[in-house]
Amino acid sequence: MARFFYNLVFTLAIPIILLRMWLRGGSNPGYRQRWTERFAMFTFNGKANGLLIHSVSVGETLAAEPLVRSLQAAHPDLTLTITTTTPTGSDQVLRLYAGDLAAGRIVHLYLPYDLPWLMNRFIKKIQPSICIIMETELWPNIIRSCNKQQVPVILANARLSEKSAKGYAKFPKLTRPMLQGLDLVAAQHRNDAERFIALGIDDRKVDVTGSIKFDISVPKQSLAEGQALKVQWGESRPVMVLASSHEGEDDLILASYQQLLADFPDLLLTIVPRHPERFDEVAALVLDRRLNLVRRSESLEKGNLQPSAMTQVYLADTMGEMLLLLASADVAIIGGSFIEHGGHNPLEACALSKAVVMGMSDYNFAAIAQQLINQGAMQQTSGEQLTTCLRQLLERPELRMDMGTQGQRVVADNQGAVARLTTLVTEQLYR
Known part of the structure; x- marks a missing residue:
């Protein structure tokens, strides 16, 4: 029932979201471009059974680069699909991986809005082996769609502030099933891990790996x-x-x-x-x-x-x-x-x-x-x-x-x- 109301409110909010994006496009034209991707309407040119990495915006995209490079080295035959939600995040992907994008080793898309019919269509098109979500960009329907299609979901470099944990705790009927749908939480710190466990994740699914933001290589x-x-x-x-x-x-x-x-x-x-x-x-x-x-x-x-x-x-x-x-x-x-x-x-x-x-x-x-x-x-x-x-x-x-x-x-x-x-x-x- 909680997810039903979530989907209803999100659906009703779509016109407002689109209007806000159009208005923001006055100062950043990227908000008025590639809208079809946000509704899971695109042609996927990558290989199935690759890795899906959602990196949200600029900060997460930059932080994810060492992991992306490491995964490329470990699994050179897999297509990596990197999604963002903001034009600035998209710009970073295009800048960081220009050669890989041209060669087809990496595909970049906007993540669709978190509605079940959009996420189901998106996951069916990508057909990833694993979905990796960076930090705390948790949405109920992408996790549920991955669960339905037997795609493991990893929350990587996971962090959860005390403030965010309190916010999740206010909606347990929505957030608890969502969090339980994760297959692995790779937390930055012990405090982050304990907050995830307190919200209902099985502690056997939680591992403290440290923050990948320390893995900086200064060119x-x-x-x-x-x-x-x-x-x-x-x-x-x-x-x-x-x-x-x-x-x-x-x-x-x-x-x-x-x-x-x-x-x-x-x-x-x-x-x-x-x-x-x-x-x-x-x-x-x-x-x-x-x-x-x-x-x-x-x-x-x-x-x-x-x-x-x-x-x-x-x-x-x-x-x-x-x-x-x-x-x-x-x-x-x-x-x-x-x-x-x-x-x-x-x-x-x-x-x-x-x-x-x-x-x-x-x-x-x-x-x-x-x-x-x-x-x-x-x-x-x-x-x-x-x-x-x-x-x-x-x-x-x-x-x-x-x-x-x-x-x-x-x-x-x-x-x-x-x-x-x-x-x-x-x-x-x-x-």
Whole structure:
């Protein structure tokens, strides 16, 4: 009965969802494209009995790359179908796997809306051997459709915050059958595993594999290009990077930046908005504060990567360059953490040996954040104390260096989740 009402409400909401997508398409045209895939109307060009990996959006797609590469190496004859729900996630898939997509080793699609007739048709077309869902993107009907068609479902790199667990617990008649339909939960941490078990999953289906986000491989090219940018801007010039910012955070960091200019007049702030539809909005915020702005897209078009000495804010209005831009930083500020969004991944900056600052909202990375804080690799601060925190880091290069060293060590010490997950997938594949 609970699933009946879920399906009824979801069906009635489809016109609203489509209208919202059309409106969002005004700033990001991707929302108005490939709608047929969202209704499971497509021609599947891959091989049956491959692997289906749902990676939702940008963060999950980037995090899943080491696992995708490992599964490709372990099972080169299998087609990997990677699904997302957002255009930005789609763009990441197209960027990361261009060669594999062209060769047919990987197929990319939007995941259909979670209605039984759509999911049944989708799974019948793909005919996967296994469905791998990244992190917490759980939908009742895709799991039920896989169960009906005898497709094992693995929740990989699974995390479940206390807040999310409480949300699931409010609807036990819907969520309990859904969770029991999972064949394996590969949890990031023991706390995540315990929350899944408390919600009704058999503890024999739960394995703590660690977070694949630690399995970061920093491309030498990104590191070299980031360091080259730093040299071009002036090696002695301090650089702060605000990574994956959301509405409400840019203005907060800009206010702090203006206070810091009194002590660090040549300080450069690079802002990397999380969503491309906000590029113009952030540019307007910078100009409203009468700060000198350079947009990376414009500087690339003109063949000049270097802001002048007069440039105060560098707006990274491009995609797929986060590692490069973090590599140019002295201090990395993690977005999504100064509003109630749960924070974004701080491990990329740690892998690059950067001093990392995060806001107080960290529920998406609570265990990782606490580990980094305990090891002296990251500082956590409120918006009110942000300027003081940043000033201390800018004044003390030895502290930044020590934090960077500790961060890199934490990343190295916790790697191995990808290998463990690949083994579990292989075991499930040949069971």
